[in-house]
Amino acid sequence: MRNVLFILFGVVLLFGCSNKTITYYKVNSPDRNLVLNFNLNQKGEPFYTVAFNNKIVIDTSYLGFDFIDAKSLKSDFKIVNFNFSTFNETWQMPWGEQTDVVNHYKELKVELQETTESNRKLNIVFKVYNDGIGFRYEFPEQPYFKEALITEENTEFNLTEDYKTFWIPGDWDIYEHLYSTTKLSEVNALKYVGHVNLAQTYIPNNAVNTPVTMVGNDGVHLSFHEAALVDYSGMTLEVDTKNLNLKSVLVGSKNSDYKVKRTLPFHTPWRTVQISNSAADLIESKLIVNLNEPNTLEDISWFKPMKYTGVWWEMHLGKSSWDYGMEMVDGEWKDTGKAHGRHGATTENVKQFIDFSAQNNIGGVLVEGWNTGWERWIGFEDREGVFDFVTTYPDYDLEEVVKYAKAKGVEIIMHHETSAATETYTKQQDTAFALMQSLGIHSVKTGYVGKILPKGEYHHGQYMVNHYNKTVEKAAQYQVAINAHEPIKATGLRRTYPNTISREGLRGQEFNAWAEDGGNPPEHLPIVAFTRMLAGPIDFTPGIFNIKFDDYKPNNQVNTTLAQQLALYVVIYSPIQMAADLVEHYEVNPVPLQFIRDVGVNWQETKVLNGEVGDFVTIARKERITGNWFVGGITDENARTLDIDFGFLDTDETYQAIIYKDGQNAHWNDNPLDLEIETLQITKDTKLSIPLAEGGGFAMSIIK
Template sequence: MKNTRRLLVLALILSVFSSGSFAQKQFALKSPDGKLNADILVGNTIEYSVSHAGDLMLSKSPLSMKLEGGLAFGVNSKLSGSTTKSVNQTIDVTIYKRKKIEDNYNELTLKFKDGFDVIFRAYNDGVAYRFVSNLKKPFKVESEQAVFNFPADQKAYIPYVQIVREPLEKQFYNSFENTYEHISLSQWDTKRLAFSPLIVEGVNGKKVGIAESDLINYPGMFLYNGNTSNSLTGIFAPYPKEIKQGGHNMLQGEVQSAESYIAKYDGATSFPWRIVIVSEKDSELADSDMVYKLATPSKIADASWVKPGKVAWDWWNDWNLYNVDFKAGINNETYKYYIDFASKYGIEYVILDEGWAVNLQADLYQVIPEIDLKGLVDYANKKNVSLILWAGYYAFNKDIEGICKHYSEMGIKGFKVDFMDRDDQPMVDFHYKAAEIAAKYHMLLDYHGSYKPTGLQRTFPNVINFEGVHGLEQMKWSLETVDQVTYDVTFPFIRMIAGPVDYTQGAMRNATRGNYRPVNSEAMSQGTRCRQLAEYIIFESPLNMLCDSPSNYMNEQECTEFIASVPTVWDNTISLNGEISKYITIARQKGDVWYVGSLTNWDTRTLNLDLSFLGEGNYKADIFKDGVNANKVARDYVKETIAIPTDRQLKISMAEGGGYVMKIYK
């Protein structure tokens, strides 16, 4: 054991040299497998670079924090010492894409006399660093320097803020939803911010992912390239000075003016991790654990009460029911019908989306007269179904404790909180505090209208899902020029690095490329029916919506039964193949059953799948595949049972915008 420790510590090579009048120290931190190397230089500034198997992935990039009053972390700072350690452990997880996570890294902590530390970690799949303040007095952070310098003018997948507003500061108020632009760094639109995660192409097919984790009580990181160079810079929303109620149905907090700083503290604190993920193959990005691993462990001692599952959802299908003897809408009869549907198919939850509370009041205690919430809870309980309520941010934030207490006592199981649309320090703090209070009352939270996840789902497992994705709701209003199919095979490699997505799939109206059009009240998807089924496997989503009408689902018995049967959390996940914006295949295990899903872009595609992970034994699979006419009629599909070949090699085909699904069992 002692020899092992010595070998691990030897991976941290430290050398010292002088440069000019200021002594510089250089540190080299290697990943456990030795492929990834972070070179860290401490002098007048702190800089680091990242290479992988000899390939330079990130050039020298500075990092620092400027505090109010002239103090700076990382500028002319005096190094007092350093420590190293190596960790190889397993994290046990309950609500995730696998039960166990390998947490193996080498760590270097740089200690400075100026009252702060910088911690670097090297994993086999990436490098991360964070600042830690040891100051015991109140202080304010004026700015943070988070720079990512790339060795060449490389192409990137850029998720710009959707609406262009000037000046740039107005773009901090946004929904964190957009498709990607695949352009060179030098082609960056200098009038636009982007949000993370973001992917930059490197040499030899490698990719670099920029992300963050453990975002607690600090603004989230946007990315910007103001001079169309090879460099990306972190940009942070300032601390709000004046906030006014407004926005959608008076449910948002709109920043009217801002302070000159981005964050304030009463004393010592740890800042978020800045992450540089390096992948040799695109498929590795679709199965990254970096954000989860770096987050603060669970604050809930016993989270066994947190129940993931499926949700019958009303809003996307516009409460459209047919062949019923009542007027469908936001009323008791409609929700009893949704509850009956959920009960029939073993769906755990029904959500009451916007409309159950009196409009324009921002008051969640005012329920419209057409809804008897207690009566619906009692009715749902008899059917073994639970209810979740939609809540606008401003209304929820007015009395989080009282609202959670009141509705938990009524029997409501959680809230879908919407329209935050900011990630400044107070808004990030709201996410944390709401999670903490909701956990006290055993309430789930689905953060819709929110920034991307940054590990809060590990810290508070009752935060069961996040939006921050250009989801299927966009198909209610997006023009035909919006390419959702290509987005579907792009964001699993990028946005899902951060964590789960509230994408809300499950459309039973499916359109080919030429047939799609936006219809708000009877929306459709782009791509085939099998694509919608495969998305329940591909997209990580512990609280997973069935977006379409119960009436439509009951006309599609085979597909509905399959959707209802797919788990939402998993024992294991394997990313089998994929190329960003082209195709992806993911296998996920629950118990003795494996589910495999594939998606393609608008190209018809044949893939050879290696199913050797199944091991010994004879296996069969129930499959859903695109029908022979799916290129013309997107809902065309075939369901059949096949034997898995003994050599575990299987050829599959997908139509344009298609998908393929397997449920494999012995």
């Protein structure tokens, strides 16, 4: 009887003038504000529509596939079965933006079969949440369809408005572009072909990468992305600027005529649309992680969220270098007496960072440039075999450093720059991760700068998706957590593999130190919070105190105020957060350093207090274990005053709030170091108005 009731609820019959019955398969969100309809047209082509608050936001959008040596799978279908169901659970993040996550949706599964001789089958599964939708294709086992060689996936999102759109180009090789803000009809990704600041780039279509976020005239917010990207190519979205249509374009390869090769049965990643009435709700949405499978790792207690320092920023400033000055002699790296004396990863220098971290409640130290090979990896076509991930330079004693760090209660974070030579890294992962395990090192930052080897592959194609994911699985066997740079996009797999702790995948802090276009503008992070951050944690490396680094690079700076750098520890989420500046710059600024000492990295609860995409955002997060709250707010190039309501605090409790805010004369360019500190008592009934300077922000510690 229960199934009968579901069918009556989910199928709508409409009678037209021709007296023909049209059947729509309808599924609502649990709160009934979202409605998804599915149907076949007269040609047997599957399509769907989505309505939000009684308004169509995605109109008739078709679905299907193209293959090599096979007819496209997109028409001549009939519906052979369908099923409606409801699911509701609460699961816990081992670390994350919150402890408890509600996973509540209604599902429609439609089973299709061709009416033609080939008789192929295809299932489409829709999940409708209060905060958006996800759908994926399932290719069931079938007698005459054994392998799919997909040349394109024809997933459409047919929009009903010329949305204000925040986008980066659909680059098959890198995500490190600045965001553009235009109407959807004005998207022109091809103008970014061959960007001067990028180590690798390939933009073949007028397409955008995901997440891409849009804002409508009535305040509706949409963000398009994907979830659970496994054994498949990354999806870009080609923009039809005339018809306001998005269509999937999978990342391909020069080494094959297909973009995805899969043996049946299999399913695709989820195609996702987050939908809300406000920008704040986009950040609070957990749609992406909810569409992933539960945790597959048994014991994950070996990783602890932490702040870290490291030998990194000094290389970008030019104070030191990654390489030592060795030479290749008879196939081996040898010290021939030509060391240049500027090597950063020395035992002595790393100990300095360890001492500083131990004194300031910072749990880790990242060391880049510790292993041989840095002398020749940039600019060389044949980069296979350059790095071996176990051999140190002569001035770096890895075992001594690890022993020293453990005595101080600090963990060393390993660094593996692969130079995108994937075969070398794959062959050596067991050896490299075993070394880490033997030393008790549980975190590694991986890097993939440069064109992918083997030649012809791209960072975001199926080959590399599999490489990145297999690296995470391999690392888990050795109790190692991965922080990937130059990565594949985050798609919520951190739920399935919690050792996927963070990643880059955006234009990061280092662009401020060396980019030729003036670095990241003040609007960059107020856009990132509502675009890239929706995908998952970001290793952005905040905390630059020496904002105008005239002693090193007088033509570059960070386009921020000091108060905003503090705010980023709360606004930009990651379970690892770097205090990225040099030790000497922190030691002469003990007052703002106190916030870095205090701020948490692992959260019980997150509240987005206000925000508008590209303009400003304020986020409050409650630390696990201590119950302390921290608040961060940032703005773009415009000064503004943000009103803060502390209704999220506990009833009948008084808190001490320490506020780090822009001074009266602060300005991201003219006076970035102007900082004021205010201490006051607050309760949940308190309301404050906090002024933010141009490019500024504020950070707040709230302790009972």
